[in-house]
Amino acid sequence: MKQDACPTISEVAKTAGVSVATVSRxxxxxxxxxxxxxxxxxxxxxxxxxxxxxWGRSLRRGESRVVLIIVPNVSNPYYxxxxxxxxxxxxxxxxxGMLCITCEAGAASLLVxxxxxxxxGAILMEPARDDPHVTGMARHYHLVxxxxxxxxxxxxxxxxxxxxxxxxxxxTLAGLGHRRIGFVGADNDFMSTIARRRGLSGRAxxx
Numbered sequence: 001m002k003q004d005a006c007p008t009i010s011e012v013a014k015t016a017g018v019s020v021a022t023v024s025r026x027x028x029x030x031x032x033x034x035x036x037x038x039x040x041x042x043x044x045x046x047x048x049x050x051x052x053x054x055w056g057r058s059l060r061r062g063e064s065r066v067v068l069i070i071v072p073n074v075s076n077p078y079y080x081x082x083x084x085x086x087x088x089x090x091x092x093x094x095x096x097g098m099l100c101i102t103c104e105a106g107a108a109s110l111l112v113x114x115x116x117x118x119x120x121g122a123i124l125m126e127p128a129r130d131d132p133h134v135t136g137m138a139r140h141y142h143l144v145x146x147x148x149x150x151x152x153x154x155x156x157x158x159x160x161x162x163x164x165x166x167x168x169x170x171x172t173l174a175g176l177g178h179r180r181i182g183f184v185g186a187d188n189d190f191m192s193t194i195a196r197r198r199g200l201s202g203r204a205x206x207x
Contacts, residue, residue, distance in 0.1 A: 007048040016044035068114070068122035070100045070107050079125060082146060086123055095120070102126055108133040114141040127190050148190050162192045166199025 009027075013020045018037060025033050026041040033041075044050070069086055071079050087097045098119060100110045107126045111133060113119050121142030124134065130150060137143055138155040149157035173181050183200050185193055 007050045009050070012041065012044045012048055012050045015048060016041045063120050064118055065095050066098050066119045067095050068100050068110060068119045069097045069125075070102060070110055070122055071125045072102050072127065074099075074101060082125065086146075107131065111137045111141075111143075114143075127188075148192060151191060160192070162195035163199045166196040170200055 009020055009023050013023045016023065016037075018041060022033060022037060023041055023044075026038050027045075067090055069083060071083065074080075083097075083099065090097045098113075100113075102110060107124055108131070111122060114122060114137065121144070122137075124143060124145045125147055126134075127148040134143070134145070134150055135152050135155055138152075143155065145155055145157040145159075147159055149155065149159055170181055181200075183197065185196060
């Protein structure tokens with residue numbers, strides 16, 4: 001039966017007939033507690049409706065369990081499935097995602113959240129290729145670029161193999177008998193564009 005006031009860890013310990021330290025170990029998933037004691041503590045937690053202070057526990061551990069998801073905008077439908085998949089995986093691993101939109105400000109102003117300890121890491125979808133803030137932050141914090149990335153091995157990234165994809169497209173078209181193959185792309189210096197042009201090099205005329 002739930003109480004009107006928020007139950008404390010001491011009340012859980014008293015109800016389960018164990019020490020506060022034992023309740024804390026159960027809440028934190030310690031393997032040092034017997035299955036019988038764990039079951040008794042869990043029963044007391046459910047009966048009282050006890051909610052552990054997750055935020056306070058994270059601060060004591062020196063972690064936030066939050067990951068920044070940094071995107072330039074949300075008007076581009078390209079980002080929607082990536083954000084959804086990222087959120088699903090973070091949730092599975094016990095993390096929360098904080099969606100951050102850079103617009104024209106750039107990622108530097110948001111990456112300061114890592115310095116403050118308000119996030120444990122960041123997934124960056126900002127297309128900037130040579131941002132010194134990104135390479136600098138990657139040396140000290142958990143940072144992964146997604147889709148577009150810096151041409152720097154010091155920064156981890158997850159992306160499509162645009163070079164191989166472009167070559168496969170050309171080979172497929174050539175295999176179908178096409179000989180005049182053109183490339184229509186944006187005029188930018190994104191790694192995806194550079195890789196696609198390289199994959200088409202010598203086999204396509206750019207226009």
